[in-house]
Amino acid sequence: MRCPRIEVDLRKIRHNTHTIAERLKRPGIRVTAVTKAMCGHPAIARAMLDGGAAGLAEARLSNVKRLRQAGVTCPITLIRTPMLSQVDDVVQSCEASYNTEMAVIAALAAAASRQNTVHGIILMVEMGDQREGIMPHDVGHMGQRVVDMPGVTLKGIGANFACLNGLAPTAAKMRALSALANDVEGRCGPIIGTVSGGNSVNLPWAFGACATGRINDLRIGEAILLGVDPITGDQIGGMYRDAFTLVAEVIETDAKSVHPSISNADHTLARIRLVSANLETTRIILAIGHQDTDAAGLLMPTGNTLIGATSDHLVIGTKDAALCVGSEMRFQMSYGALMRAMAAPDIQINLRNDRTATNVHKVNGPSKHLALT
Numbered sequence: 001m002r003c004p005r006i007e008v009d010l011r012k013i014r015h016n017t018h019t020i021a022e023r024l025k026r027p028g029i030r031v032t033a034v035t036k037a038m039c040g041h042p043a044i045a046r047a048m049l050d051g052g053a054a055g056l057a058e059a060r061l062s063n064v065k066r067l068r069q070a071g072v073t074c075p076i077t078l079i080r081t082p083m084l085s086q087v088d089d090v091v092q093s094c095e096a097s098y099n100t101e102m103a104v105i106a107a108l109a110a111a112a113s114r115q116n117t118v119h120g121i122i123l124m125v126e127m128g129d130q131r132e133g134i135m136p137h138d139v140g141h142m143g144q145r146v147v148d149m150p151g152v153t154l155k156g157i158g159a160n161f162a163c164l165n166g167l168a169p170t171a172a173k174m175r176a177l178s179a180l181a182n183d184v185e186g187r188c189g190p191i192i193g194t195v196s197g198g199n200s201v202n203l204p205w206a207f208g209a210c211a212t213g214r215i216n217d218l219r220i221g222e223a224i225l226l227g228v229d230p231i232t233g234d235q236i237g238g239m240y241r242d243a244f245t246l247v248a249e250v251i252e253t254d255a256k257s258v259h260p261s262i263s264n265a266d267h268t269l270a271r272i273r274l275v276s277a278n279l280e281t282t283r284i285i286l287a288i289g290h291q292d293t294d295a296a297g298l299l300m301p302t303g304n305t306l307i308g309a310t311s312d313h314l315v316i317g318t319k320d321a322a323l324c325v326g327s328e329m330r331f332q333m334s335y336g337a338l339m340r341a342m343a344a345p346d347i348q349i350n351l352r353n354d355r356t357a358t359n360v361h362k363v364n365g366p367s368k369h370l371a372l373t
């Protein structure tokens with residue numbers, strides 16, 4: 001099989017999505033699955049929908065187009081505020097978008113009117129992450145302007161936590177978001193359909209004993225893909241952490257007697273780390289590097305230590321004497337490593353347990369399938 005590659009177990013993606021969706025049923029929160037970390041890969045998105053996601057959310061229009069071209073017809077929301085230069089395409093490909101700027105909303109409204117359609121607007125509120133968002137005291141006024149504008153409809157409000165500042169939302173913050181939903185409705189009239197409380201970092205809050213108020217949607221990426229709470233890194237009960245595995249190939253195993261000289265090593269480039277001289281440790285090189293992934297975000301299998309990486313090489317100290325040139329090594333990835341690897345042109349993506357592939361086979365009958373092979 002080709003290296004480097006990412007093996008994606010779609011059954012585990014379905015399972016992880018299903019586990020979260022089931023646990024959020026009782027508090028009345030639906031899962032909007034976020035596809036940006038895997039560049040809108042259609043089969044992975046379908047696995048999320050199969051697992052119980054109510055819809056999809058994407059940050060980049062190019063990924064939305066990839067989903068649409070593959071025949072994904074479910075509602076897709078753009079979660080990064082649209083670029084003014086893209087409004088026509090946004091209206092064409094997305095049911096709704098998260099917005100923070102009146103100029104963009106007006107342009108979306110004009111584009112929707114030209115296309116004889118209505119585009120959904122979710123106002124993103126700044127609740128402390130200090131990335132994007134409208135200040136809470138401005139939301140009612142802006143909501144009113146959206147309601148009065150032909151071509152757009154006020155679909156809801158949302159907030160985002162722990163993306164820029166790493167702080168998990170408090171129960172008080174979540175109550176404030178619920179109260180804001182009531183305020184906006186009181187001021188603007190129509191019932192707000194979506195109150196989107198945040199991302200994977202909100203799961204401990206949503207699973208907890210606290211009342212979830214008006215929050216009826218969470219946008220979940222990392223927890224589905226990696227089965228962990230992004231802040232603590234702890235596994236979420238009953239979820240798989242290994243839906244994605246990166247496989248890379250060994251291209252050199254010679255034990256080097258040279259030790260990296262600290263004065264010569266460019267730490268920013270090579271990130272050389274001195275590994276204590278150990279007779280059992282061999283230095284090996286894998287054909288993968290910074291251009292493919294975040295080397296520091298690869299989980300080293302037991303008995304292996306990351307020595308360093310360059311653009312195309314990964315240097316590892318290993319106690320595994322069986323590794324030779326041509327051997328494969330398997331790694332679990334952090335979110336950052338996964339995100340880069342999924343976007344790397346040199347990495348092949350191998351799907352396992354693809355139910356849609358067997359469904360296609362069943363629906364179209366074996367003859368069509370045979371004709372393809």
Ligand SMILES: *Cc1c(COP(=O)(O)O)cnc(C)c1O
Nearest residue numbers: 034079160199200219220221222
């Ligand atoms: C990336 C992103 C999410 C998903 O975050 P995860 O931590 O992967 O669950 C949700 N909302 C917005 C606005 C995002 O940019």
